[in-house]
Structures are given as structure tokens and as C-alpha cells.
Amino acid sequence: MLLGLLAVAATLSAGVGLTRGAMPVSLTTVAEAPLIWWSGQRITDPGWLVLTGIRAPRVVLGLVVGASLGVSGAMMQGLFRNPLASPTLIGVANGAALGAAVAIVGLGHLPTLPLLAFVGAALATLSVLRLGSRDGVAHTASLLLAGIAVNAICGAGTGLLVYLADESELRTLTFFTLGSLGGATWGSLKLWVPLALLPVALVPWVVQPLDALLLGEAEARHLGVPVERTKRVLIGLCCVGVGTCVAASGVIGFVGLAVPHLVRLVGGPRHGVVLPGSALCGAALLVAADTLSRVVVAPAELPIGILTTLLGGPFFLVLLGRALERG
């Protein structure tokens, strides 16, 4: 029921995203698009070119990134048994930002940005996992502390590069940390989509372990869940998924944190609902936010990270207030 509604919302959001923007495209064009594409006709109508060349890949990237961030956030909150957890906790975002800063300022070579951002995310996550483990056992509290330390170190590294950067590099870097889906092309999507969707694709296999983890790590083990392996798999999935998202579209805040909450508020905490719900809800919200970012200051666009954080921040505060009220 909830999942059906969210699927409809994601479809609507994609529809609106395809038609709205600096140059409106009619819904008929959108509806006819698959047929025309199939028939192999070549059309030079500007609306058509905007739709297929710019807007469609952008909407696809938005759906994929939103789904991936939503699912990864839900996985981290389940793993850490903490409603305030998000993929940023394990260093993904700050590691990626540091990688991006190295590409922009250190190398002055923009094409390496996605690669270095991904490498930064992976290295940060691996060091968190390494520092947070002893004798092959990853302790949740140690992971959190290691995450805080690694995040701070990455932040300081980025800060150093920011200090060294010139005006234009600074601008590029700033926009990277605010996120944008503007870079989407069909060519780049071939790489981003499978990697970003990895956590989404493996959802069916982690629903039960995550539900069991809600009881506690020892309790999950008593129920036959291989807890250490599950932790590694989940952190690995989030690293690949979120690392790819950040490499493809910069740092987009609060989706991973707020979306799973939204789903949980309506559908309850069971992961059979929370995980697919977060994928659909994340996809719907991110495409909607992207559309908004293109429309409000058209023909320019607002960085999407500003919008998601501006909307997500107050929402998060309300949640926090509620949690405090409940004790």
C-alpha cells in the first residue's frame, strides 16, 4: 500500500521533472518519447533534444541517486541501531569531498574528479572499518568514534586544499559540496547506475538480518544471523552506493538521514517496508528537489544540496524535538 503510493509518487515526480524546467516540454512529447525512440526516428525539435539529451538522463540520475541514498541511510540507521545515523557517519561524504578537492586543487584536472571522489569515499570508509574493529570484530561504538575522527581529518584535509585553492577552483569545489545532477549524460549513466543501485539491488538479502539487528547484535547472533559479515556487507554496500552517488552528483545532504525516517513514521520500522520505501521515497524526493532547483531561479539553477538540506534540516529538528520529548 505505502510502497504503491511511493511508486506512484516517484513516477509523478519523474513526469514533472521531465516536463518542467527552463524550457517546458509537453507531456505528449514525454509520453511519445519511448515510441519515437523505438522507431529510430531522428527529430531535431529543440524540446525533444532537451528532453532526451539533457533532462531524461538527469531525471534518471536523480531517481538512482535518491534511491541509493535513501536505502543506504536506512541501512546505516538499522546497522547502528540509531535513528540519527546516516552514510556520512562512516566517512563517505567527507572522504569523497577530500578526493574531489585533490582532483580540483591538487591535480587541477576535473575529469579525474569522480574517480578521486569515489576513491576518497572508499578509503575513508575502509579506514573507519579498520579503526573501528579489533580482532575482526567491528564494534559499533568504535565505528562511530572512528567515523567522527576520520570525518574530521578529511574535513581538515579539504580545508587545507580550500586554503590553497584559487578563485575558480574554490567555486568548483564549493559547487561539488552542494551537489548537482547537472552532469548526467547517457554515457556516464552506464557507469553510475549499476554501481549506485548495488545497495538497492541487494535489499532482499539484508531485510531479515537488519530486522534481527533491531533487537541487538548479540540477539541477532542468537537468531542465527552472521552479524560480523552482515556489518561488512552493509558498510561495503553503502560505501559503493553512496561513494558513486557523491562521485556522480556531489554531496547531497539529508536524503540519507531524513528519508528513512519519513518512511518509518508512516510504515513502521520493519525493513521489509523501510528499505524499499526509502528507495522509492528518496527517488521521488530527489527528482522533485532537482526540478524545484531548476525552476525557482530559472534559467539558472540552485545547487540541489542547498534545497535538500534546507528542507531536510527543519524536518530533522522536528524529529529531534519529538525524540527528546519522548525521552
Add this chain to the structure above:
Amino acid sequence: MIGVTASGVTVRRAGRALVDAVSTDFEPGALTALLGPNGAGKTTLLRVLARDLAPDTGHVTVDGRALATFADRDLARCRAVLPQTASLAFGLTAMDVVRLGRLPWDEPSATTDAHARDALRTVELLHAADRSWLTLSGGERQRVQIARVLAQIAEVDRAVVLLDEPTNHLDLAHQLHVLRLGRTLADRGLTVIAVLHDLALAARVADDVKLLVDGRLVAEGPPARVLDPARIEAVFGVRVDLVQHGGRAIPLPHLEPPC
């Protein structure tokens, strides 16, 4: 029927032996009570038996097989654990929590529901099946966890049930109810091992008592033999009288400290 054997089990933390060379057998079809003052190592020993902790030396066998060699899933089908304290970060319903007890079993969802409902009925919480964990009282939470344990080993007659202070948070009626449940499980042939604090309750329900002091096993056997007033005074620093009740000798403590 599966027995559990501990051989020379020692757990050291920060140079101190929390469990010190404990060797003993836990009989199938019996309710064994682990007794001892605070810090005696009861919970640590239980955690070793549950495979939460690997002993520094010594080993545990279940049904003659080394505990360390069991696959997680296989162990989960013949060993259930009630934790001392349970916490949930998110508000699953009571029913959801109990359903999780069926995780080790591949079965249709309807079977899981049936087992979960049975277990909730047994702890007299069927009416609260749809309530969120966050709204349950401490005693209700404890009973939901007990129901989860019951669901995990429903219809199993070869299993070890480890209960860490199962009477925690429970009112008198439910304390007795839970101990009767433990009795029923033992009568079904299961190996029931419970950490208990109340000597009187232990004397009433246990078949076998193991008394731990400073990590060492100092006495074991039927409660009537282990729980004599002189030993209780030496171990717990409390004077007791034995009161005959229901065919058993129940230790009742004096209020005043011994001179």
C-alpha cells in the same frame, strides 16, 4: 535431548578471572539455576554457553560437539537466549519482535504467525500483539522477549535455553509464571539454564543448582544439598532459615546482618 558440558572454562578480563576454570555438566531435561553474589561470573558463564564470549582457555560442548564448530543457523535452531536487558531502537510491535524468534526456521509466514501468537498467548500478552515496543512496560517487554525465546524453540525437543535473570522486572505472579514455563521446558526434555537471584525461587523450581563465587564453581547439586544455611551465610553474608514448603526446603533470609 542435548547436554551441555563446560571443561575448564576461564574468562579473563584486565588480569582478573571472571570465570575461573569451571568444569561442569548441564543435564538435559533439567532446570539448572546459576546462583551467586553480584560479580560472581554467572552472566559471564552464561555468555560463554551462549557463544557470545569465547573462553580464554577451556571449551564448551553441546551434544558432544564443540560449541565453536556450530554454524550460526544450526546453533540458532537448538539454542535460545533471553538477554538480561533488552533494548530496541525503533518501535517494532510485540508481534514483530516475537516473529523474529522464528528467523532461524525456513517456514511460511502463516506458520511464523501461528507460532508467534502461541508464544504471546503463553506469556499472556496476545492482547498486546499490535502494541509498539516503545509503549510496553518493563515487565511487558521482558515477557515479549520470553515469548520470542519460546517461539524460537517451539516444537523443538532438543535445545538449550539460556535465561539471564528471567524474572527481571516481573511482578510476583509473572515471576512464578515464568519459572513454571522454565519447568515446562525442562519437562519437555530441553536443557534449561537460568541465572537467578532469588534463592527461594531457585530452591522451589530448580533441579540442579550451581553456586559461583569469584568466578569459581564452589558447589553444585540438588538445591536441598547445595543451599544449606551455613553455605549461604558464607557465600552471601546472609543468615537464612529453611522453611519446608511444597516438599522442598526454602531458604528465607533474616533481615539483620550476621554478627
